[in-house]
Amino acid sequence: MSDPATEIARRLSENAEAVCRRYLSNGRREGHYWMVGDIHNVAGRSLYVRLSRSADGRGAAGKWTDAASGDHGDLLDIIATSCGHSDFRETLEEARRFLSLPPAPVASRNPAPRKGPAGTPEAARRLWAASKPMAATIARAYLAGRMIHALAPSEPLRFHPHCFYRRSEDDAPDTRPAWPAMIAAVTDLEGAITGVHRTWLHPETADKAPVAYPRRAMGHLLGHGVRFGRAAPVMAAGEGLETILSLRQLLPSMPMIAGLSAAHLGALAFPAGLRRIYIARDDDTAGAVALAVISERATAAGIETVPLEPECDDFNGDLMTLGSSRLGASLRLQLKASDRRVHF
Known part of the structure; x- marks a missing residue:
């Protein structure tokens, strides 16, 4: 019972x-x-x-x-x-x-340990400062395993060899407290770091670490994101890092931003001068909601929104399953003609 x-x-x-x-x-x-x-x-x-x-x-x-x-x-x-x-x-x-249940004696249980406060922007900046460039690290190998090879030195990505992982109730009791991690900087419209995103990695397989939650963000995220390139009149936005990095394999000159979740994609702050934004949505319910929310906000601000639809669940799935040639062909069909001329 x-x-x-x-x-x-x-x-x-x-x-x-x-x-x-x-x-x-x-x-x-x-x-x-x-x-x-x-x-x-x-x-x-x-x-x-x-x-x-x-x-x-x-x-x-x-x-x-x-x-x-x-x-x-x-x-x-x-x-x-x-x-x-x-x-x-x-x-x-x-x-x-x-629940309208009758009162009844219940056996007390020890309360769950109280969660610490969410990571602050200051803590995020300290972690970013303690990280190092990704070249020749397992973070670079992890992305290569996702068919993401072209990375500019200016990308907001770093590597930490021993990043603390807070074990959850869904983790095994012997889960290690630290793993190597890919660190992504979350910035505001002025470029200030407000948070970081961590992807914990297995040091032997260069895949995600065997933990319950291998991806977590900390700091202030609402309205902010991981930014690739300087803001411009035409940009692209998506949920996950790997979605945006997959698109950048084909469109390296287009500025992009990863919101890190469907909810945060819908809440992204728009830079001044933005007139068209491509929304690289995931093919699920949350992705549809994010597209509807950000489109409504953009339209109210006089910004054109153009959805980018993957053939698989997301654009990294397209890149890995279909290959760069087919992904490129799909993107060409979805981009405006003027943007095709500039970015292809």
């Missing part, structure tokens, strides 16, 4: 949207997710809660992730934070009231 906490968590997941509407009231539903700024119910789009189980069975209803901090948890965490509980028994009682 399951313990009371597990059973209550299961019942909450069956009513995930109702929980979100009650305890994350400043958010809103977008597709299969509830989007809000953070677990403290700040308005925004950084934290997303899955409202239904994913088709492949890997994503459970009620699980949430904050793209800005890398924090994650379940609906009991949300209730505890919303109500300011210091004792897990209080959270279980509140959940019972929400």
Whole structure:
């Protein structure tokens, strides 16, 4: 028989949207997710809660992730934070009231360790300063394994040989506390570093490290991103680093920015003078939402948006599966004629 906490968590997941509407009231539903700024119910789009189980069975209803901090948890965490509980028994009682369950004695459990505050921009800048160029590192080998070879020395990418990894409840108890990592600088419109993105890597395979969350961002991300090239009237934006780096294999002269998540792609700040932005969306529900949100914002600002559609799940999938020639042909068909002449 399951313990009371597990059973209550299961019942909450069956009513995930109702929980979100009650305890994350400043958010809103977008597709299969509830989007809000953070677990403290700040308005925004950084934290997303899955409202239904994913088709492949890997994503459970009620699980949430904050793209800005890398924090994650379940609906009991949300209730505890919303109500300011210091004792897990209080959270279980509140959940019972929400679910209209009768009060009942519950076995106390040790509260989960409190998460530390999200990484600050200062911490992000220290990590960036402690990192080194990527040449001849496993970070460069990792990208080569994704068919990403052409990298300019000015790219906002570095390597850290021993980057701290905070183990989560989804990691094995013996998960190592540090791994090599590719570090990407997140900057604002003025070029100041506001955060970093880390991709932890396995030192022997040059693939992602065998941890539950091999990619995490820290610092202030909302409106910012990883920028490739100087701002210009025509730019491209996408979700992930590998999406943007794949496009840059074919369009190295076009300035681009990686938002690092669908939510942050939709919230990107537009540089002055921008008149057309290509949106390299991922082929999923979150990608469709991001495209709709950023298109609405851009149109209101007088900026033309042009979607770039991958043939596979994303553009790195296109590059690896279809090859650069076919990806280039697809991009030529999707770019405006004037931009084809400049960038091809």
